[in-house]
Amino acid sequence: MKWMHRISALTLAVLLGACGGAKPAGEPGHEDESQAEAGGHEEEGHEEAMDRTTIAAKVAQDAGIRVAPAAAGVIADEHEVQGLLTPVEGRVAKVMARFPGPIRTLRANVGDRVRAGQPLATIESNLSLTTYTVPAPISGVVLARNASIGTVAGEGAALYEIADLSELWVDLHIFGADAQHITAGVPVLVTRMSDGVTAETTLERVLPGTATASQSTVARATIRNLDGLWRPGSAVKARVTVDHQPVNLVVPLGALQTAGEDDVVYVRRGDTYVTRPVRGGRRDAQRVEIVSGLKAGEQVVVEQSFLVKADIEKSTAEHEH
Incomplete structure (x- = not known):
């Protein structure tokens, strides 16, 4: 939910501030790192210099940011x-009166659990003028009670309905x-x-x-x-x-974010997190296939990726001003 994202982003901002903040590449103290990564960017050809941020390992851990290597997997149909x-079927039973007569007692209510053989009612037989007991035919839960004390149970009348709901x-x-x-x-x-x-x-x-x-x-x-x-x-x-269809490269759905019109993931290199545009393929309820833009083994943010996105956007905005 949006408010949870805002709270988590605020928590990350506080953590970053306490640890000196996440600095975009190009600020003092990052010249060597930026130059070292520039060669990799030229090889891959699709990473923008400002689409990154640096987050200390302890801050990332406290914020719940977790990475995992991109790898082969399966997409479920x-x-x-x-x-x-x-x-x-076969686990529902009706508790029946054997002989007609007035109902003298009823010993269970809807929702009660009963066991097979447990007495549920007594009825005075019109034929013998003696009372007889009506037991539960199965163990289960009383779903319905269709009788009242003092009324006359007809022959074959259902007093209760019981079901085994295990x-x-x-x-x-x-x-x-x-x-x-x-x-x-x-x-x-x-x-x-x-x-x-x-x-x-x-x-x-x-x-x-x-x-x-x-x-x-x-x-x-x-x-x-x-x-x-x-x-x-x-x-x-x-x-x-x-x-299940095997695919060459998958990431969890939680790793995928959007930047403009592009689908992106965030790749970690040391303490630096870099935006990587990707092209997705098939997906299921948990994973998405990555067709291009990512290599096997690269460390992708798979949890709290929206926090990394928020920090990169904040760093980029500060640099532009």
Whole structure:
């Protein structure tokens, strides 16, 4: 968020001021360094003399600036889809009255966890005039209570609905041509919309029919409900990875910034950070392919790159004035 960026940039400015500041190349004390790097700039042909700044290692560390070497990697072919959580078929049970009669007790409410065999209700049979107990047929959570004490339970009437929610189905809705690429067995990352928690799973099957209302193909996976906060009926989003393509050079998306109309990264040389225009290629949710402008092994800022950008822009503005 913009305000977080402003706070982080301000923090960096304070750190830089405390340590003497980040000096643009060309100021006193940098003549040798600037001249030494000039030869490298002539070879590469696309680094501007002022598009750089110097940040002491301790200041960069305190500001959270981290670098990593550019290297070969993979770009995932991913599809972003949405879906709904539903109880697993066969893990939902209705608690039924065996004989009609007045309900004398009810011992569970919606949301209660019950175990198989636990008494949930007593009913006075109209046939024998004796009471009998109605137990829970499975262990799980009470989803619905459909009866009240004193009312008459009809034969076969459902008193409660119980579901085992330790696992849930994720029914993902896939539209158009995407349905031709997504098959069983591929990995899926499901994200809970309420708090961003994720769960990794595998796509189990693509259902043969089409959802009537949305005209989408439904693909199904199963997730474990370890914290109990994955709730049936909730909407989720998911990233389905159908393939991985190896590429010669990738950097994290967080390394990429813009300068004017160019995509750029920041390359560290000692304590100097240099703006490097690059041309990107394929990308996924985490990485971007670098087609030109960068060499394998160069140390690229991969975290807090916006702080380096802000300091270079500040240094350039001060030099121009």
